Amino acid sequence: MARRRRPEEHANHERWLVSYADFITLLFAFFVVMYSISSINEGKYKVLSDSMVGAFNQPDRSIKAIPIGDERPRTTEPDRSLTDDIEGSDSSSERGPADPLETIANDVRDAFGDLMKTEQLTVRGNELWVEITLNSSLLFPSGDAIPNDAAFSIIEKVAKILAPYENPVHVEGFTDNLPIRTAQFPTNWELSAARAASIVRMMAMEGVAPGRMAAVGYGEFQPVADNATADGRARNRRVVLVVSRNLDVRRSVSGSGSGKAQPDAALKRAGTQPANTQDARASIGEAVNPSSPPPGGANLGAVQAAPGGNQP
Numbered sequence: 001m002a003r004r005r006r007p008e009e010h011a012n013h014e015r016w017l018v019s020y021a022d023f024i025t026l027l028f029a030f031f032v033v034m035y036s037i038s039s040i041n042e043g044k045y046k047v048l049s050d051s052m053v054g055a056f057n058q059p060d061r062s063i064k065a066i067p068i069g070d071e072r073p074r075t076t077e078p079d080r081s082l083t084d085d086i087e088g089s090d091s092s093s094e095r096g097p098a099d100p101l102e103t104i105a106n107d108v109r110d111a112f113g114d115l116m117k118t119e120q121l122t123v124r125g126n127e128l129w130v131e132i133t134l135n136s137s138l139l140f141p142s143g144d145a146i147p148n149d150a151a152f153s154i155i156e157k158v159a160k161i162l163a164p165y166e167n168p169v170h171v172e173g174f175t176d177n178l179p180i181r182t183a184q185f186p187t188n189w190e191l192s193a194a195r196a197a198s199i200v201r202m203m204a205m206e207g208v209a210p211g212r213m214a215a216v217g218y219g220e221f222q223p224v225a226d227n228a229t230a231d232g233r234a235r236n237r238r239v240v241l242v243v244s245r246n247l248d249v250r251r252s253v254s255g256s257g258s259g260k261a262q263p264d265a266a267l268k269r270a271g272t273q274p275a276n277t278q279d280a281r282a283s284i285g286e287a288v289n290p291s292s293p294p295p296g297g298a299n300l301g302a303v304q305a306a307p308g309g310n311q312p
Contacts, residue, residue, distance in 0.1 A: 046152060050205050100165045101130045104243055107161045108132055112154075129244045132158065136175075136195065136237040143180055145194035147202060155199060159206030162243065169203070169213045170242040171196045176233035177220040193217025199239055 108123050108130075115121035120135045139151040147155075162169060173192030185191040196215035204210045225232035 047147070047201075100167055101125060101127075101243060101245060104161060104165065104167075105130045108158070111157050111161065125243075127245070128249045129242050132241040132243070134239045134241070135234070136239060137234065139199070139239060140195055143182070143185070143191070145185075145191060145198050147198055152202065155202045156206050158241065159203045159208050162203070163207040163209075165243075166209070166212065168244045168247055168249070169208065170244060171199050171203075171213065171215045172240040172242065173199075173215070173217040174222060174236060174238050174240070175220050176236045177223070177227040178233065188219040189217050191217070192219050195239060199241070 105123050105125055108121075109116065112121045115138070116123070120138055122131075122133045124131050124133075134154070138154060139147055141148055173194075173196035175188040175192050177188075180186075180188055180191055185194065193216065196217055200210075200213045200215040203213065220227070220236070223232075223236045224238075225235040227233050227236060
C-alpha cells in the first residue's frame with residue numbers, strides 16, 4: 001500500500017514584516033525620546049555665542065579707531081546739548097551740573113515702570129549711591145546662575161543707562177536660607193557670587209566698562225525679609241546693583257553690603273567720580289535726597305522709588 005504524502009506547508013515569505021514593524025516602532029520611540037530631551041536653553045546659547053564673538057573679535061577691539069573730527073571724552077556728565085538748546089543757557093546755569101546718580105535713578109524708573117509697580121524692581125538711594133534691586137526670579141532659574149531669556153533684555157536696558165557714566169558699579173548677589181548642595185554650588189555663597197558674576201559679564205558685553213564693576217556674593221546672611229515665609233524668601237533672593245559716587249564709596253559698600261553701609265562724613269568729603277566742586281556737591285545732595293537731614297547727620301535715609309519697598 002502506497003504511503004500517503006503529507007502536504008507541504010506553504011512558506012511564509014512575509015514574516016520579515018513583523019520584525020520590520022517592531023524595528024520601525026522602536027526607531028520612532030527613540031527619536032521621540034531624543035526630541036523630548038533636546039530642548040535648547042537660549043540663555044546658555046547666547047552666552048556661548050557672545051563669548052565666541054568676543055574672543056574672535058578681540059584683535060580688532062585692541063586697535064583704536066581713527067577718530068573723525070573732535071573726539072568727545074567720556075565723563076560722568078550726560079550729553080545735555082539738546083536740552084541746553086531748548087531750555088536756554090540761563091536756566092541751565094542756575095540749575096548747575098546734573099547729578100549722575102539722580103539721572104541714573106530717574107532713567108531706571110522711566111525704563112522699568114511696569115516692574116516697579118509689581119515690586120520686582122526697586123530704586124532707592126542717597127547722595128552717595130543708588131541701589132537698583134532686582135528679584136532673582138526675573139534673571140535666573142531656581143538654583144542656577146545661568147541667566148534666563150528675560151534677563152538679557154533687562155540687563156541690556158540697565159547697561160545702556162549706565163554705560164555713558166564712569167561711576168563704579170557694585171553687583172551684589174543674595175539668596176534665601178534654604179541650603180543648596182550641588183557639585184557646582186556647595187553653598188549659597190557660591191550661588192550668590194556666581195549670579196553676581198553673571199550680571200557683571202552680561203553688562204560688560206553690553207558696553208559697561210569692566211574696570212568699573214565688581215561682583216560679590218553675600219549668600220543668605222543679609223536678609224531683608226523673614227525667611228520663615230515663602231514671600232519673605234522670594235524677597236531675599238535678589239541681585240542688587242549699587243552705583244556709587246566714587247571708589248571710596250564702593251569700597252565702603254563692599255565691606256558691609258549696601259543694606260548695612262552708612263554714608264558717613266568721610267565719604268561725603270570724597271566728592272564725585274570725577275570730583276565736583278563743593279557747591280555742586282551741596283546742590284546734588286539736596287536734589288537726590290530732599291528729605292534727608294543735613295550732611296552732618298549719621299543716617300541720611302533713602303529715597304523710596306517703589307511703593308512698599310524695603311529700606312536698606
